[in-house]
Amino acid sequence: MGVLRIGHANLRVMDMAEALKHYENVLGMKRVMEDKNGNVYLKCWDEWDKFSLILSPSDQAGLNHVAYKVEKDADLDDLKAKIEAYGVKTTELAEGTLPSTGRMLQFNLPSGHEMRLYAMKEYVGTEVGTTNPDPWPDNIKGAGVHWLDHCLLMCEMNPEAGINTVADNTKFMIEALDFFLTEQVTVGPGGAIQAAAWLSRTTTPHDIAFVGGPRSGLHHIAFFLDSWHDILKSADVMAKNKTKIDVAPTRHGITRGETIYFFDPSGNRNETFAGLGYLAQRDRPVTTWTEDKLWNGIFYHTGDAVPSFTDVYT
Amino acid sequence: MGVLRIGHANLRVMDMAEALKHYENVLGMKRVMEDKNGNVYLKCWDEWDKFSLILSPSDQAGLNHVAYKVEKDADLDDLKAKIEAYGVKTTELAEGTLPSTGRMLQFNLPSGHEMRLYAMKEYVGTEVGTTNPDPWPDNIKGAGVHWLDHCLLMCEMNPEAGINTVADNTKFMIEALDFFLTEQVTVGPGGAIQAAAWLSRTTTPHDIAFVGGPRSGLHHIAFFLDSWHDILKSADVMAKNKTKIDVAPTRHGITRGETIYFFDPSGNRNETFAGLGYLAQRDRPVTTWTEDKLWNGIFYHTGDAVPSFTDVYT
Amino acid sequence: MGVLRIGHANLRVMDMAEALKHYENVLGMKRVMEDKNGNVYLKCWDEWDKFSLILSPSDQAGLNHVAYKVEKDADLDDLKAKIEAYGVKTTELAEGTLPSTGRMLQFNLPSGHEMRLYAMKEYVGTEVGTTNPDPWPDNIKGAGVHWLDHCLLMCEMNPEAGINTVADNTKFMIEALDFFLTEQVTVGPGGAIQAAAWLSRTTTPHDIAFVGGPRSGLHHIAFFLDSWHDILKSADVMAKNKTKIDVAPTRHGITRGETIYFFDPSGNRNETFAGLGYLAQRDRPVTTWTEDKLWNGIFYHTGDAVPSFTDVYT
C-alpha cells in the first residue's frame, strides 16, 4: 500500500543539552534513548513507534534526513523499483543502521534532501494505551504535541537557470511515491512556475511540503495540536521558556491550519500546527495560490510579506 | 485505489418542509436540486461533489442507503469482483439512476443495510473555490457543517442465536472493501463478542461504524465541525431552532471526538462531530473498549449508561 | 464601599481524605493549613487571600456558612447598622475566630443560611505574583480553577403558605448589602412569584444566587475557568478521576455561562463556570425568565427539565 506517514526527522543541533530542554520542556516530547554517537531519540505522547525525532550533535543546524514509514516490508521493494525506474538511485541500509528500526531505503530528492523509507520501527505504544484509553495522558509537559506531522523543505529554485526543484520534487513524490498534490503556489508569467507544493499520503492537507528558495535546506518540522486553544497554550509555554518565536499565532490560508513558528536553540524552525483543516482527497481539486496572494496563503490574517520567513532557514 | 470516503446518505423523512428547515437552518446545508419523485438533494459548503444528502419523502424515518465514493471507475469492477468473491451479491445501477451520479454498485451488508459505491458525481466545487480560497465562506447558516463525515449503523446482534452482524459487517468491510479497524467494543465472556466496530479508509478515526442491537437500522449520520467551540455554537443554534437534542456537548472516549447528538424532525439521529481525534493508521493498534468501560467509550465524561442512546433509532 | 466579592465557603464533608483528593486533584486547589478541629483550608491559584474554602469534618454534607469580603474594616460597622436596621440580628465574631481572618459580622439570611462579612484575610498572593507575572502558573493540577466565583443557595419557598425566602433574600441583599439584581425567574399567575434570583456586587453576572425549593440548603459553589475549552478539559479531568458528574458541559441561558455540575465525594454540588457572559451593570435591565422557559434558562441547549437538578442538594 506504500507510504503511510512521516516517520521521523533527524536534525543537527549545536548544543544537545539546550536542544533537549527545548524538545522536552517546550514541545513536551520524551527522550527514549541515546546511541553511542551521542544521537538522542525522542517521541511524542500520541505516537506508538519508538521515536520521531533524532537529534544529532553537530557544529551546524539543519536536517540530516527525513524518513517516511511504509505499510509493509515488501513495499520497500516495490518502491525501490519505482524510484529507480524514475531515475533516482537508492541505497539500502540494513536493519539496525538506526536502532530499533528495520532496513531503510535511502535516496536523495531532486532537491538534494536525503529521504529514507522504512517499514519497521519498534512499537512502544502511545501514552494512553489501547484498552479503554483516556483522550490524553496525565503529566503532559509544555505544549504536549501529539505527533510529528510534516516537514517543509526549502528547494533550490532558479527559474532563469532553469532550476526548479520544487516542481522536480513534486513530480517525483507523485510518480514514484504516489503522493497527491493538495495545494500549490504558482508564480511568474501565466503562473507557469510551481514555486511551492503541499503533498499528502494521508487524508490531512500535507505530509510534506516544498518551497522554492536560493538553496535547498530545512524550513521547518511541524508537530500536531488539537485546536486553536492549544496553539494559545503552546505560545504561552514558549513565552515562559523564552523560546524564540518567529511568527505568533495566526492562520495559514494554505491548509487553513492554525500555527505558530518558532526556533529550537540551534535555529532549526519548528511549527505547532492545529486542526484538520479539510479532508484531503485525491478527487479534491488542487488549491492554487497565485503570486499576488502568496502571502495571504502563508499568513492569512495580515497577508504581509515577512521576508525572514522565507529567507531564514537551516 | 478503492474507496475514498462516504459520499452520501439517503434518509427517509416524513415532512419534507420541516426536514429542509432542519438541514438548511440548523446544519447549514444548501439545497441543490429536487427530482421528479420529490427527493431533495443537499450539500455542505466544504464538499465539492454535488450532494451528500438525499431526503426522500416517506411515512417512516430511516436510511434507504448509504453510498461511498471510490477513486476510479475501474475500482467499481475490481470491488465488484471482490464483493462477489466474498459471497455478497451485487447489482449494477446505471449512470443517472441517481441524478448527477455515475453507475453504482449496489449490495447489502451482512446486517441488511443497502450500500452503494460510485466513482463519479457531478463536481460543483466548495463554496470557497480553488484559487486563493478563504478558510470559510461568508453567509454560513446555522452550524455550518463542513461535510458528511460518517454513519453509524445499528446491526442485528443476538449472541444466543449466533447472530452478530457487527462482526460480519466488520469482516466484510475489511476483506472486501479494504477498510481498517480503528476501535472496537468487546463484550461477553473473555470479551469474545465484537459488539461494535469503527472502521476507516481515510486517516480519520472512522468512516463507518457498526453497533449491535436488536434489529438493524440507522443510529446516526455525522457532520464534521472544526472545533469544540463550533460544537458550542452548533448547540446554541439547535436551542434557537428548538431542535430535539439527544446528548448535549460531550466527548467520546471512542475516537476522542467532541460531539452533540440530536434528531431531525422525523427522528433520524444526527451528530455534529469535531476534531481529528488522532491520525488513524493501518499500523496503529486497534483500540478496544471492554464491557465495563463501554459507556466511558461512548460518553467519556459521565460514563453513564443512557439506554435511549442505543435503544432508540430509525 | 461595601461588599467586594465572595470570600470563602465552609462546607461539611464526611470523608476528609476523599474530599481533599477531590478539591486538590480535580479542582486543582492547594491546601494551605489545617486547624486543631480538623478543618482544612484551601485556595485557588489565582486568589491572593489565604483561603477560599474551608472543609469541616462532619457526618452530613452541606454548607456551614458563606462569607463575603468587604473593602474596609469600617464597612463592617456601616453594614452592621444597615443589616440591623433592616431587622436582621447580627453577631460580631472576634478576629482569629477563623485563622488568618479579621473580625466577622455573622447573621442569617431570611432563608436561614448563615452569612459572614469580613474585611481582612491574610494576604499570601496569587501563584503568578505581582511583578511581570505569567498569565498562569506552571504545575497546575486538574482543572486548575481560578477562584471561588459564587454560590447558589436553595431557599425555602412555599407560595401557598406565603413563604418565599428567595424574594426575601433578594430584597435583603439589595437593601441592606447594596447588591443589584441581574436576572430572575418569575412563576405563577402573572409571573408574580420571584422563584429565583441572581445578584451581583462585581460587574460579573452573579456573586450569589437564590433558587426556591422545599427547604433551604446549598445548591452549589462555583469556580471560575477562562473558556469553553477549559470546561472540556475540566470534564476530561473529572472523567479521569471518576468524579460524579451531574450535568455534562452545556451553556446556561441565565448568565450565558458555560458550565459543568458535579459532586464532591460527600455530595456537595460543585460547578466549573467559564466566561464573563456579559458586563453586569446597575443600569442594565434585569433579565427575566418566565416559567415556560425556565429550563432553557437553566440548560440552554436542551431546555429539558432535569428534576434531580433542583431536587437534590445538601
Add this chain to the structure above:
Amino acid sequence: MGVLRIGHANLRVMDMAEALKHYENVLGMKRVMEDKNGNVYLKCWDEWDKFSLILSPSDQAGLNHVAYKVEKDADLDDLKAKIEAYGVKTTELAEGTLPSTGRMLQFNLPSGHEMRLYAMKEYVGTEVGTTNPDPWPDNIKGAGVHWLDHCLLMCEMNPEAGINTVADNTKFMIEALDFFLTEQVTVGPGGAIQAAAWLSRTTTPHDIAFVGGPRSGLHHIAFFLDSWHDILKSADVMAKNKTKIDVAPTRHGITRGETIYFFDPSGNRNETFAGLGYLAQRDRPVTTWTEDKLWNGIFYHTGDAVPSFTDVYT
C-alpha cells in the same frame, strides 16, 4: 455611586463611507442615527444604550472625546465638585448637546484629552432582549463585537522636562473619579517613572489605560469578544475585508487579554479583546511591569519590541 463604565468614543474619520464599512462589516456594529452635522452613531449588539461610537467627518483621524457613564444624575454634581476641587475646570453641556443623551460634564485630563461624563442615554435594549434571551442574536455581522470595552490614551511624557501626564492622569482618575489602579509599567532608575497605567471602575482589568509618549493622542479603542476562538474569527473577518492588521492574534501579559490590533480606514487603531483575564478588585495588589519586561507585558508571546506599536497613533 459614580462612574459605571466607558459610554462612548467620538472618533474623527476622513472617509465616512469607508469608516462605516469598517465598523459595520468588520466589527459588526449597527448604525443607529446620523445628525445634521454628518456625525454617525453606532452601537454593538450587546449594548443597551443607544450608541457607543460617534464617527465625525474630519480631515484628520483621532479622538474628539471619550465619555463615561455615571450611575445617577446626582453623581454628576458630586463628581463636578470633586473634579473642580482637584483643580480641573469643568464645563456643563446641556441635555441634547449630543442627541439622545442627558447633560454632560466636560473636562480635560491632565494629558489634554477631552473627557465627558453623563448619566442618561436613551435606552434601546440589546439585540437579545430582557425576557428569556438567547445568548447571542441571529444575523451577527463580521466579528460581532459585544461592547466598547475601554480606550488607551497616549499621554505626553518627557521625564527630562518633568512632564509625565500618565502619572498625572492616573492620580486624577483615582482621586477625582475613584478609579483603581490594576497594572502599571515603571521605568527609569529605581522604576520611579510610571510610564503606563491601567485603571478600572468595573471588576474587569481595565476601563481606561494611559501610556506615555512624545505627544498626547489616541492609541486605540477596544471592543469585547468572548473567547480566543472569537479572536481567530475576527482575524479571519479582517483578512476577508482586507483590514489593515497591526498585531495578529496574541496575548497580553498585561491584563492577560487575548487580542488583535488593527486600523480603521482613517488610521484610528482598534482592538478586539477577549476574556475576563482576572477579577479586578480594589484589594488585589497592583501588577507592575518593569522596564526590562515591558514588551512581555505588551505582547506576552514574543516579548519583542514593536516600535510602531507605541510610535504610531492618532
